[in-house]
Structure formats: C-alpha cells, structure tokens
Amino acid sequence: MGRGVCVVFLTIFLLNCGNNAAQLPVGFVNKTMHSNTDLWKIWSAAQNTLATGIDLNPLQSATGGAPDMLPGDPRALNVQPHQLTVFPEADVSSAALAAATGMYRANPTGLIACPQNCKVRYATAYSVYEPSTIRYASSWESSESNFQDILQYEFENQILFALGYDVSWR
Numbered sequence: 001m002g003r004g005v006c007v008v009f010l011t012i013f014l015l016n017c018g019n020n021a022a023q024l025p026v027g028f029v030n031k032t033m034h035s036n037t038d039l040w041k042i043w044s045a046a047q048n049t050l051a052t053g054i055d056l057n058p059l060q061s062a063t064g065g066a067p068d069m070l071p072g073d074p075r076a077l078n079v080q081p082h083q084l085t086v087f088p089e090a091d092v093s094s095a096a097l098a099a100a101t102g103m104y105r106a107n108p109t110g111l112i113a114c115p116q117n118c119k120v121r122y123a124t125a126y127s128v129y130e131p132s133t134i135r136y137a138s139s140w141e142s143s144e145s146n147f148q149d150i151l152q153y154e155f156e157n158q159i160l161f162a163l164g165y166d167v168s169w170r
Helices: 002-015 036-052 058-062 074-078 094-101 144-162
Strands: 027-030 053-055 069-071 082-089 125-129 132-137
Touching (some): 027 036, 036 053, 036 074, 036 144, 132 144
Parallel strands (some): 027 082
Antiparallel strands (some): 053 069
16 A cells, blocks of 8 residues: 555656646746836737747847748747746946957946857847846836837747747847
8 A cells, every 4th residue: 555655646746747837826026127017018018929920030130140030929829927037137337348349338338248158248138048037237127118128029038938949049
C-alpha cells in the first residue's frame, strides 16, 4: 500500500512540473509609475497589433536587412502575461555612452545597457523571457506616448516569444 501512495504522489508531482508560466498568476509585477489598468491597455494593444500583422525583424530591417513581415496571428489575443515584471532602469549617462560608443547624447540619454544576448549595446528597453521581465530607460516614463510605444513593442516581444516565434531581431 505504501508503494502505491508514493506512485500516486509522484505522478501528481510530475504532472504539475509542466509549463511553470501557465501556473503563475496572470498579471504584472508593476514597478512603473503607471497603473495596472494602463499596462493592461498597452498589453491589449500589443495583442491586437500582432493579431493583424507581425514584423519579425524591425532591428535588422532598420539597418538595411530585408523585412520579415508575416500575417497576423490570432493566437496573440489569447496570450496573457504571467507575473511579467516591468520596471525602469536608470539611463546610462551621457559620459558613459560616449566613452563606450563614441556617440554623444544629452542627459538623460533615454538608453540603458542591454545584456550580452541583445543585438545592440544600448536600447530604450529590452525583454528577458525567462523569467519574464521588461526593463526600460526611466527617462521615458514621464513621456506618456513614448512610454506606451516602447512598452507595447516589448509586450509584443513577450507575446511572440510565448507563441514560439524567433524574436532575435526584435
């Protein structure tokens, strides 16, 4: 009898070891100055954009590469954030940016350093997919429309990743 109970518990344990993201509560870990309602509106806009059309390589096409446009994916409308952490990071200083790249931008620069897996060294924002995290330059938070555009793009990246798309040029 003891062995049978162990088999039942082991089976239940293994069945629950599937996709951890699906087990996390739906929503955001909101570290922004914006409300959760604001984040949900931006998430919904990202879903709707991807349901109508997908640009898989805006970074590459911005530097002369061929566009990679796909038809919309209606599955995007069903993807939900599972404890997606969204938070600002201090802008890289003008002096640090100039020293690292030779490029001068006044403070605040509107840029943050990207981790090594990024295609660029500095960006306005970037996504990490496991755990789901979005970081953005804190100077953008007070610019309502820019903040929404930046966050929508990163939300699109999170949705595309969840759907299995290659997001390496986004």
